[in-house]
Amino acid sequence: MEPVPYDKAFAIRLLTDMLRIRRMEEKCAELYGAGKIRGFLHLYIGEEACAVGALHALTAEDNIVATYREHGHALVRGVSMNAIMAEMFGKAAGCSRGRGGSMHLFDSATRFYGGNAIVGGGLPLAVGLALADKMQGIPMVTACFFGDGAVAEGAFHEAMNLAALWKLPVLFCCENNLYGMGTALERAEAQVDLSVKAAGYRMAAAKVDGMDVVAVLEATRLAAGQVRAGAGPFFLEYQTYRFRAHSMFDPELYRDKAEVEKWKERGPLHTFSARLKAEGKLSEKEFLKLDAQAEKEVAAAVDFAERAELESVNDLLTDVYTPAVAP
Amino acid sequence: MKISYREAMRQAMHEALAGDPRVFLMGEDVGKYGGTYAVSKGFIEEFGPERIRDTPLSELGFVGAGIGAALGGMRPIVEVMTVNFSLLALDQIVNTAAVLRHMSGGQFSVPLVVRMATGAGRQLAAQHSHSLENWYAHIPGIRVLAPATIGDARGMLAPALADPDPVIIFEHAQLYNLEGELADDWQCDIARAAVRREGSQVSVFAYGGCLPKAMQAAAELADAGIDAEVIDLRLLRPLDTETIAASVRKTHRAVVVDEGWKSGSLAAEVVARIVEDCFYDLDAPPVRVCSAEVPIPYARHMEEAALPQPAKIVAAVKELLNA
Structure with missing residues (x-):
């Protein structure tokens, strides 16, 4: 295997972000069991290399559109763990003021446009953001994350066509975890090689090992570079796997435990940390310290969320419409 | 001055396009064809294909793109050919445009205007003639307008574009040929019956x-x-x-x-x-x-x-x- 092409500090940054997502989500599952978090909760555990690699390849000015499995993306993008946890607790200090919950994390400060829970629904939105940038001469990329399930939606095909037709700066980031909820890809798609679909729109495409944070980062950097240079949209498939159930209601009747265990061998956290250790960029002691820091951040976020205030029900109707600006 | 409803709407759009570079018109056949109801005839020559943007038959896609463009700082006018076709875009209007501000805790408003023809009377049968205004009027988070006079056809678009939230304008297909005097006080506030x-x-x-x-x-x-x-x-x-x-x-x-x-x-x-x-x-x-x-x-x-x-x-x- 090629050596990790980053200095120690940056490599540790990538590992740290994957750890932060992992520890945060493990705690979320626990808090769900305890009844602190309700509604739907979709965990990203196993897929962390995708969000971490991809978002570290983009700039702070780029637009991000994500799905309902977006805790990791929000966190790496720079939304504080406190605000994410408070959102899941339904508190006013949440990043969507408790109006969205786990599936609808939003943050205007980091150009994080959700948290979209209609499968495929975020794709036309991303096309429009990119159209606005292009019309205004803003040289930014709109990165739109979606799963393999979205590829079956009409919205996917309409968005791909519009982006390609108008040569818009959209990076289509398909996180292919092989299952749309409980339906395996081969039971849902006539063509399971998803990157081939881009050819129907004359769009550049690539696929990459989504369990390898370095591969994700390098592929995203390359793709985003082309998009930013004005070459039009790009379809990038991250081949990944979710280790946990689809949501907290999923009994996982549709896949073998052996399959899950096999994928876990390629888990993005332990494979990357092993690589760094082998290259002398990380000691076990350092790893344990990073892990302890992540656990500490999670504990602080839970404490923050516990103590945060609930919004008054008197404000129930706030923000259905934009308040009129005082003259 | 005696003008048609179509001309009143055309004047309103012309004024919006000429007065604000963020405004653009997008939809099926709004450009080279001149608009299904000829409301945007001549616009593509005057404002160019970037701002008078012909779309594929992709209602979900281009209405969604309008939402995204509105979020990105533009003021899109999205034209949907008829309300029957708008059902293909209903997901984007109901699940995204109408809810985004609330679902994001007030962070993202969607200043989008969607115009569409509605109604029967031209023997177009059951897939081009329905009046589904009430479906949209049911949804919190959007504003729904129905200009029925020459004055409102002229006056409603500007306040709709100034509105920070999504506005849907229903133009009854039978009204386009209506002729009447455009009164001097055609400006309207879209707040009252x-x-x-x-x-x-x-x-x-x-x-x-x-x-x-x-x-x-x-x-x-x-x-x-x-x-x-x-x-x-x-x-x-x-x-x-x-x-x-x-x-x-x-x-x-x-x-x-x-x-x-x-x-x-x-x-x-x-x-x-x-x-x-x-x-x-x-x-x-x-x-x-x-x-x-x-x-x-x-x-x-x-x-x-x-x-x-x-x-x-x-x-x-x-x-x-x-x-």
Whole structure:
């Protein structure tokens, strides 16, 4: 295997972000069991290399559109763990003021446009953001994350066509975890090689090992570079796997435990940390310290969320419409 | 100056495009074809293909792109050919445009304007003729307008574009050829219903393509010695309950005309509000004149029979007044 092409500090940054997502989500599952978090909760555990690699390849000015499995993306993008946890607790200090919950994390400060829970629904939105940038001469990329399930939606095909037709700066980031909820890809798609679909729109495409944070980062950097240079949209498939159930209601009747265990061998956290250790960029002691820091951040976020205030029900109707600006 | 409804709408869009570089028009055949109803004829030559943007037949895609462009700082006007086709974009309008501000805790507003033709009367049968305004008027987070006069066709677009939230404008297909004087005071605030004819004996409520029918009915009623007031609802969400109630308190009788089907209609909502707010002011139960509960048929005589017509409004009023 090629050596990790980053200095120690940056490599540790990538590992740290994957750890932060992992520890945060493990705690979320626990808090769900305890009844602190309700509604739907979709965990990203196993897929962390995708969000971490991809978002570290983009700039702070780029637009991000994500799905309902977006805790990791929000966190790496720079939304504080406190605000994410408070959102899941339904508190006013949440990043969507408790109006969205786990599936609808939003943050205007980091150009994080959700948290979209209609499968495929975020794709036309991303096309429009990119159209606005292009019309205004803003040289930014709109990165739109979606799963393999979205590829079956009409919205996917309409968005791909519009982006390609108008040569818009959209990076289509398909996180292919092989299952749309409980339906395996081969039971849902006539063509399971998803990157081939881009050819129907004359769009550049690539696929990459989504369990390898370095591969994700390098592929995203390359793709985003082309998009930013004005070459039009790009379809990038991250081949990944979710280790946990689809949501907290999923009994996982549709896949073998052996399959899950096999994928876990390629888990993005332990494979990357092993690589760094082998290259002398990380000691076990350092790893344990990073892990302890992540656990500490999670504990602080839970404490923050516990103590945060609930919004008054008197404000129930706030923000259905934009308040009129005082003259 | 006498102009058509189409020309009034064209002037409004021209003014918006010329006055604000963030405004652009997007939709099927808005450019080279000149607009399905010829509202944007000549625009592509004047403003270019970037701002007069022809789209593929992709309602979900381009309405969604309009939402994204609005978020990205533009002021898109998205034209959907008919309300029947807008159902292909319903997901983006209902699940994204209408909810985004609330779901994001107030962080993202969607200043989008969607224009679409609605209504029957041209023998276009059951996939091009329906009046589904009420489906949209049901949804919190959007504003729904129905310009029914030359003045409103000219005046409603500017405040719709200035609105920070999504606005849907329904243009009844039968109105485009309507001709009339454009009054000097055509500016409007999209906040209130409008009293189109003052009267004392009965309030007739209508909107969109039914307004001219209600006005014709009121004129016929006047000839028969009945003094009807005609209220143009024109703002379908939020409804101007105050103006509705004020009229009923004056006349004590209400007839609601709506090209939608009676079951679950906008007319049902208006009647419910009248009953809630003015029950003891009523001298008789409110009456609705709606479309027959049938997909709009092709044959002319059948289509005419399915729709509210001036004669039906006249008959409903006379029955209400025992006249």
